[in-house]
Amino acid sequence: MIDYSVFCDNCKRLEGRVAAACQKRGRETASVRILPVTKTHPIDAAEYAARYGFGAVGENRVQELSEKFDSPRGRALKIEWELIGHLQTNKVKNAVARASRIQSVDSERLLSKIDAESEKIGKTMRILLQVNAGNDPAKFGADIEEAPALLEAALSKKNISVEGLMTIAPLDGGDSAAARCFENLRNLRDKLQDEFKTPLGELSMGMSGDLERAIEFGSTMIRVGTFLFGERDYSI
Numbered sequence: 001m002i003d004y005s006v007f008c009d010n011c012k013r014l015e016g017r018v019a020a021a022c023q024k025r026g027r028e029t030a031s032v033r034i035l036p037v038t039k040t041h042p043i044d045a046a047e048y049a050a051r052y053g054f055g056a057v058g059e060n061r062v063q064e065l066s067e068k069f070d071s072p073r074g075r076a077l078k079i080e081w082e083l084i085g086h087l088q089t090n091k092v093k094n095a096v097a098r099a100s101r102i103q104s105v106d107s108e109r110l111l112s113k114i115d116a117e118s119e120k121i122g123k124t125m126r127i128l129l130q131v132n133a134g135n136d137p138a139k140f141g142a143d144i145e146e147a148p149a150l151l152e153a154a155l156s157k158k159n160i161s162v163e164g165l166m167t168i169a170p171l172d173g174g175d176s177a178a179a180r181c182f183e184n185l186r187n188l189r190d191k192l193q194d195e196f197k198t199p200l201g202e203l204s205m206g207m208s209g210d211l212e213r214a215i216e217f218g219s220t221m222i223r224v225g226t227f228l229f230g231e232r233d234y235s236i
């Protein structure tokens with residue numbers, strides 16, 4: 001695990017990248033939020049994020065999120081936990097109990113389960129719909145064509161609040177595939193907002209390697225792991 005001073009340097013460099021990308025596109029720097037992604041790193045990573053002033057961190061597995069959230073050091077932290085990775089229906093209960101937001105909702109089955117579990121504990125679950133906007137065969141997420149039906153289902157759930165869309169750029173295809181993916185997601189968001197007359201303000205897209213492209217196409221939240229915390233340690 002890196003030292004806190006290195007993390008602070010990385011944050012400053014990242015803020016510089018965000019500011020430059022925003023300036024280039026005529027956007028306010030404050031219109032793009034950074035979600036530090038702490039997966040595979042020890043709880044120190046979430047502590048660093050809280051100490052620096054971030055309000056939330058992202059985890060991609062329910063098991064890991066739960067272990068950190070439930071640990072004594074996790075419980076002492078004033079920070080929110082967002083789930084950004086694939087969610088199986090049998091993990092929904094644990095996710096709903098702990099996550100402030102679930103970014104990876106991609107099926108009506110999941111929506112129903114999330115709604116039911118949220119009802120049980122009197123919570124309104126904040127979610128994003130994950131869309132496979134880059135048509136990546138290796139990725140989770142609803143197809144673009146399925147998105148209207150998915151949104152309609154989400155809006156019908158009493159205990160769910162849909163705040164926007166999330167995507168992950170294709171692993172292959174480089175910068176041009178990422179650009180197409182992000183543009184697709186923004187266009188889909190604009191179309192859905194229009195069609196359903198409902199605000200979908202959050203566009204969660206962009207990671208360490210492609211955040212400038214994501215900001216170009218309207219990202220409001222970039223999810224950044226490697227650039228802030230270094231290479232992931234898969235031994236924990």
Ligand SMILES: *Cc1c(COP(=O)(O)O)cnc(C)c1O
Nearest residue numbers: 037060084207208223224225226
């Ligand atoms: C790991 C992960 C990230 C962060 O990726 P980096 O390239 O390390 O910045 C972002 N989003 C999701 C869904 C992830 O699983």
